[in-house]
Structures are given as C-alpha cells and as structure tokens.
Amino acid sequence: MIIKEIVDIVKADVLTNYNDGNTELKYGFASDLMSDVLAYARSDSLLITGLNNPQVIRTVEMLDINAVLFVRGKVPCSEVIELAKENCITILATEYTMFKTCGLLVMNGMKGLEIDD
Amino acid sequence: MTDRFLKRYSYNITANDFMSAGKGSSSIKSNLKSLGIDANIIRRIAIISYEIEINIVIHSFGGKLHCDIYENKIVIVSEDIGPGIKDIDMAMTEGFSTATDSVRELGFGAGMGLPNIKKYSEGLEINTGSTGTLIIATINL
DSSP: BBBBHHHHHTTTEEOOOOTTTTOOOOEEEOOOOOHHHHOOOTTEEEEEOOOOSSSHHHHHHHTTEEEEOOOOOOOOOOHHHHHHHHTEEEEEEOSSSSHHHHHHHHTTOEEEOTTOO | OOOEEEEEEEEEEOOOOOTTTTTTHHHHHHHHTTOOOOOOHHHHHHHHHHHHHHHHHHSSOOOEEEEEESEEEEEEEEEEEEOOOOOHHHHSSSSOOOHHHHHHHHHSSOOOOHHHHHHOOOOOEEEEEEEEEEEEEEEEE
16 A cells, blocks of 8 residues: 555645655554564554654664554654654654554555564 | 674663664664665664663663674674563563553563564573673674
8 A cells, every 4th residue: 555545544644755656565563562563563564553752763763664654643743753754754643543543444455464474 | 704703883872761762773773784784684683682772771770782793693782780680581471571651651561572682683692680681692694
C-alpha cells in the first residue's frame, strides 16, 4: 500500500513526507512496545503506534522503517518531528483508534506480519 | 578474512536520559554504513546496540557502549556501573522484565531486550555482578 492510499483510508495528516509516491509499504505493524517492534517488524512495514516520544523514531531508524502512523489523535512532539526530519522518516497522524486504524488498513489490503516472517 | 582488530567507536551512555537514548546506536549505524557493510548486517547490529543502550539507560547508573570492528566480525561491547542482572536465565526469557511502570510508559520494559540481543547475534557473553554488567555481542561478517 502506498502512503497516499494510507492517508486517504485513515484520513491522516501528513506531518513529514519523504516517501516516493509509489513506494509500497507491504506490511503494517501496530504496537506501543518498542522492543516488540525491534523483535518482529520489518523494514518494509508501516509502524502504527500511540506512543509519542523520540524513541519511536530511534526504533524505526534502527530497523530502516521509513514511515510511522500515530493514532488516537496524538500530536507528535517537536523532538519526534525533528528526529524524523533528520532521518527522512514520513510521519502521519490520525484521529482514529489503533483498532479502527488497523481494521481499515487490513480491509483495504494491507497485510499483517507473522511472528516468524 | 582474519580476526584482525581494525577500529573502536565508543560512546558514554547516561542513566535515565531517554531523550538522548539511541544516539550512540545511531552513530554506530552511520559509521558502519560509511564502511560499506551489508545493510542487513547493519540492521542486526543496530538492533543489538540499541537494545543494549536502552538497557544501560533503564537499569544502570551509566556506562559505555563500544563497537569494535574486526576484519571478519563486529563486536558490540557494553560496560555499565549498576546493580547487575539478578537472574540471567529469567532475563533471557521473552516477556520477563524488571522495568518500572514509568519505563513501560515510554515503550520499553516488554521483556524482549536480552532475547532480541541473543536472537540477532552469533555470540553473546554476559558477565554480571553487584557492581555492574559487561555484555559482549558478536556478529560475524
């Protein structure tokens, strides 16, 4: 799924955008626990989270993930935005809850990761 | 390739400094990129180094993080001053954590730190006692 589709589906605000319009994010991974993200997420994933601190960006930086979607109306703090800009990471934000966000993305074709992937 | 030592990168890690946590690992990642190391190997090293860095921030009174470059391997070494790991077998169990609620609110303390480090390294040595912990994680090139 490309960023533009994700933005349309969850009515997201685009806070930073470094993705080529055609770059596909094959999987979604939703978590507020960054160690779980480090254990299971892949670089071709969109991270969906309600956690709002710089460690979210540090975590995706280590994994080479280049897009994060903040849920539950969280407005990423300035440290998050600055760190995302330094690392060319796309930041989206939606008012929807994590459950509704994931449901909409899955209904529209985004895949979830298996633990053993 | 031999195990000839080439270079060491070192970083001071401050206890409880969650705003800066990850800077050392970010720098290690950039340095490894500039050395032309394979992206998948860099990703594994970055995860190991970041988990170790976060552990120092959460559990110790401060420490050092090193990245040693050899011709045939990368070794991440951490030395911290602190209370040590009381039960290594439990700490190696996925989901077991001694982190406080305030640390969990920051997104850590899921009990995946040491299991992740083991998962992504080819060799892991942990020497721990009541004054601190030494971790040596090896990734072959």
